Amino acid sequence: MEKLRYERPVVKKLNTGMMNKFGTRTEYNPVTHIDGVSVKGLIEKYGSPLFVISERTIRQTYQDCKRAFTNRYPRVQMAWSYKTNYINAVCNVFHQEGSWAEVVSGFEYNKALQNGVPGNKIIFNGPDKTDNDLKLAIDHNSLIHIDHLDELYRLMEITKEVNKRPRVAIRVNMDTGVYPMWDRFGFNYETGQAWDAINKIILNDQMDLVGLHCHIGTFMLTANAYAIAASKLADLAYHIHAKFNKKISYIDLGGGFASKNTLRGSYLQGNVSSPSFDDYAEAICSALLNAEYSKQELPLLILETGRALIDDAGSLCGTVLANKRLSDGRRATIMDFGVNILFTSFWYEHKLSPAQEFSHYTEDGVVYGPLCMNIDVIRENITLPPMKKGDNVVVHSVGAYNMTQWMQFIAMRPNVVMIDMDSKVHLIRNKETLEYINNIEEMPAYLKEFNLS
Amino acid sequence: MTVKKQLTIAVSGLNNIDSPGPGIPVIRALKESTIFDVRIIGLSYEALEPGLYMHNLVDKSYQVPFPSAGTDALIERISYIHQCENIAVIIPNFDAELSNFMKLEPRLLAEFGIKMFLPTQDQFDERHKSNLFEFGLKHGIKVPYSKMIFSTAEIPALLNEFSFPIVVKGKFYEAYVAYNIEQIHSYFNKLTSKWGLPIIIQQYVFGSEVNVTALGDGNGNAIGAVPMRKLYITDKGKAWAGISLDDDKLVQIANKLIASSKWRGGMELEFIKNAENEYYLLEINPRFPAWVYLAKGCGQNHPEALVRMALGETITPFKHYEVGKMFIRYSYDLVVDLKEFEQISTMGELS
Amino acid sequence: MKIKKNIAISESGFIFNPTTGDSFSTNPIGFEIIHLLKEDKNKDEIKQTILNRYAVDESTFEKDFYDFSTLLQNSQIAED
CATH class of the missing domain: 3.20.20.10 (Alanine racemase)
Structure with a gap:
């Protein structure tokens, strides 16, 4: 017998002061495809996170x-x-x-x-x-x-x-x-x-x-x-x-x-x-x-x-790295993309959709990026269905300023692909490599060697 | 006896609490219609809105997404409710949800045949607090002199144009009366931290507050207007009791405002009448007030008239209303089974 | 861990705690776990039941179960 689709168990207080905001329904629909191309397929081929331009x-x-x-x-x-x-x-x-x-x-x-x-x-x-x-x-x-x-x-x-x-x-x-x-x-x-x-x-x-x-x-x-x-x-x-x-x-x-x-x-x-x-x-x-x-x-x-x-033409596909429970009881979800590549999180409450099916149960929480920096917050308050490590998400409307103001900070900048009019995928900017970064650095001769033994 | 036309109408604003939303009064007026036999669908945001549990007034209720969830979430929910209920007309009653519904009005009509009777975006925008002074100039209505400021650096110069007391208002809500410069500073900071910029500075006008509930047909005709003075207010400044007034001048101002702005839909006008019997417009609410049932009690059923216009009927304006009718608000404790609360909280529906 | 005796839970996942007056909602898998707890199943029995029924690996469920248990206790639905 085929096993049932698993979802993390959640229990949520029905707040009698201010009732749960969305009834039992959520504002989200899963976004499994962009212009007919599967999000999971894109991530498999081009890695996560990934900027996708339509x-x-x-x-x-x-x-x-x-x-x-x-x-x-x-x-x-x-x-x-x-x-x-x-x-x-x-x-x-x-x-x-x-x-x-x-x-x-x-x-x-x-x-x-x-x-x-x-x-x-x-x-x-x-x-x-x-x-x-x-x-x-x-x-x-x-x-x-x-x-x-x-x-x-x-x-x-x-x-x-x-x-x-x-x-x-x-x-x-x-x-x-x-x-x-x-x-x-x-x-x-x-x-x-x-x-x-x-x-x-x-x-x-x-x-x-x-x-x-x-x-x-x-x-x-x-x-x-x-x-x-x-x-x-x-x-x-x-x-x-x-x-x-x-x-x-x-x-x-x-x-x-x-x-x-x-x-x-x-x-x-x-x-x-x-x-x-x-x-x-x-x-x-x-x-x-x-x-x-x-x-x-x-x-x-x-x-x-x-x-x-x-x-609107730009989306950022990413992956859940981990879930945490904060000391105040809120759920924290850590993504593999942060403010280093999604600079506009400082200005916008970006809309974020899970890239796979989910039930209508939701939890209130916060979405963090992967940086070891306290400012790395993607959404301060968000109601999301329970997601587990490895699940994918799509951040919508990220086409402006992110691919120019992004920082090579802690991590390197990811691949960017464009989906053409016939739903064919083209790599339009390669992800950065260690060589690419090191290439423009110079090491003074006297600093080349050290001994830690 | 003529057979009344059966009609399903969805109404929001079921928060009939100490500072009540207009939903329940609107529903009462509709239930007492002589033309329509209405089935009322309640649209609620919270599971404790009292209207949800008033089964003699609300036939079935559905939770709808909060306005901040946006139009996509709203139309998806309305589409589902419409499949179940076949809604003819929606009457939204919350300020915060109006933008979404105005945006959706053409789509709701085209895709589902659902009718509404809302102000246009331009009308909605120009009556905003921050634009009210210009609105008054444009339509020839007195509005207390006011101006927007963006920084505390602008406060000292205000005294060239204003005299104390001065009203300091937030962009969306809240207002304080300041009697000196220090108070303006402190209210400025208080209000900006809550509602952002700008802050509206308004000349305080001494006098008594009088309100009008009115209805425009979108072509410049005032279909109805009933003036009322609050007799007693709660500690939140809401009406506890009020009385309909014989005030031709006020009705004429309302008619003039509707004629000039071609207002479409229900509205509440708030005025101050000073010692010289001049009326100053303080605020325009772009929907019926919570005391709209008084208009029905005075012989003008504004919600019914609004539904008729939404259905495309041309109607003749009300000519009369009874003067000296009073409304007195009371609270009432409904006793409700937990089952009902469970139903609306977990299923988002309650019948 | 035990679900408190007087906790009422309905088919829709609605939970009511008559002692505190609080109400909660849970998803179907949460509902199932609470039922297993009510039947006095221990952690390993619950884990086995879920692993047999759902497409989930052991370590993922262990983490989630730990988190869910903490939530139930914090919400005073369950006690040690």
Whole structure:
């Protein structure tokens, strides 16, 4: 006779003050497959933990976003935000969909060039651009977004040296009614800094001011802030035209759209409180259409959306290492992935699904990572079905920032695979090895030997 | 005698405790409908919500996932309940669950034919505490001057715009009256640690509190509005007893607010009436209040009217209500067999 | 370890402790173990019964049984 499926025995107090939250049902469904590929099979072949990227989800999300904007505004260009996820295969899916590249360092700039992005389709943002970076960007006719006055002056000097006219935009920061206000990047709108920079660029006449850029914040939960930003930039562009008879050809509203993740401490789940692409598009496009442009003169709208385009496409598959009972009686489950590779656990209450069937009994507990560090907490409070050592889990919506902000700390970074449109699996980043790490270390000769005997 | 139309309606907010949810009053109004013969499905979050055990009012109950579990968990549960019960209309009564239900309203209709009559997301958002001052400006309603602050550094400058006493409010709940700068600081810290930023600073208005329960048809028509003054309140500030008022001016303000905002669904408006007989809007609750049964007692059955509108009927607004009707709340100890508690706790259902 | 005499447990896994007034719920395997304990089966007999019926290895069950026993005692459902 075949044996019954085993589940850890649990007993749970029915709290008569605040009743058990979910009745006897749980919020979870087992996630045994991603895009038709078995989670267990993936882990067997590629190891655990494992990042899995769904190409289908990337393309679908990208197209949903693009459509939300093009349905409302005639001229829209997306630029893939490299820092959100710069694994080359991921970048190229976006480039195949038509995205330009948006980079914030020389390293990212060269990555984009090597991926084959034409220089004039690369937007170079950020406060850190070296002289060499600037020269390279001028040489490739990229769009240089100036962040501060020091950079503006340096660029003027370099322009003289190389005797070329770079195409530039300035980054503008402003009050859009949201908190905190990101006034550390770019030139302030309300205090006149932005006008000061614009005057300098145009009167100096060594570069072409082609665009205006702003990036009002991150994980913006109100679409209306974008409407304010868009109309302020449009207003600025209008007055530049009035004053200098100079047309600003694009307005870049940066990124910051929220994904469907749930921010820590927020009561409602992210898929309820986050605005949709349509909400953002409606706010931005109507602000631009209401600005003082004739239909032929509408500027190109550039969007550097990162998080909202890639978050849902990424999953992290992992394995239960151990279970523990904490001194206060709560259950602790230790996973083989921690904050070293799931950095976003600091911001989100990541949704986590068991990768195998389970009954509807649950226990309240905490989920830890494997690091020997007290901060290594994946979920502080979670209701999960009983899982045993070796069971697998899937953490959802981890595509943004994890594969760039991950740390090689205590353990090495794992494999990353992409599941293509036909459910075929491709390894797109190899897990790190001891050789890979040791390769870049140097040992002074006098430290080579020691004797512990 | 006409035959009443049979209808299954799911209602939440069964927490008929010392600070009661509106579920049971809404159900009472529906049970006394002259048009509908209703079967009531209770939706509960906790196994001790008293409504679960009021079998003369609630025909069958189901546990539903807490609002923080999100829309997927909710629609899955509703789908199961619908299979068992064939729900025609859902009336959610908790503030915290409204976002989920508003998000799901089109899907519930398309996939299950379940109807609701909720405010739109825009209406829901613009009446938030933090937006109420702008809401007042937009719709021509007096709202005590208020502003949001994000840091204690903004407190000293407040005295240019406000005079004591000043109300310090949390983003979602709680409010304190401050009489000096130090108190503002301490309430600021207290409230931010609990509810986060921003903090809403509001000019205190002296006067008496008057409330209106109202119903909008979504096209700008106020279907009904009954004003009430609390006669006595509990130590939690909840109404113990109240009386319907003859106050045309207040009804007109409610009508104007509904006309201008095109409010859809039930609502409660809280006002302060000052010594000059001016009304200041303090808060808009985007659902029926727990005292909505008083409206039924005064001749305006708002829950019944809401169900009719959810079913697609066009209805003519109520013209009259009885003035001087009182409600007096009382508590009542139900004696319940442990078996029932066991059923709802382990099976998530109770009939 | 013994389940306290007056503990009531129903088919649905609902447990009621009339002394403290607390109620609990348990999953089917927990229900089964509590029943075996009520029948005064010792640890080894319980282990054998479960290992025969369920797809589980000995060391996993031992760990889980230890944890479950602690929970039962902490919840005052069982006593030494």
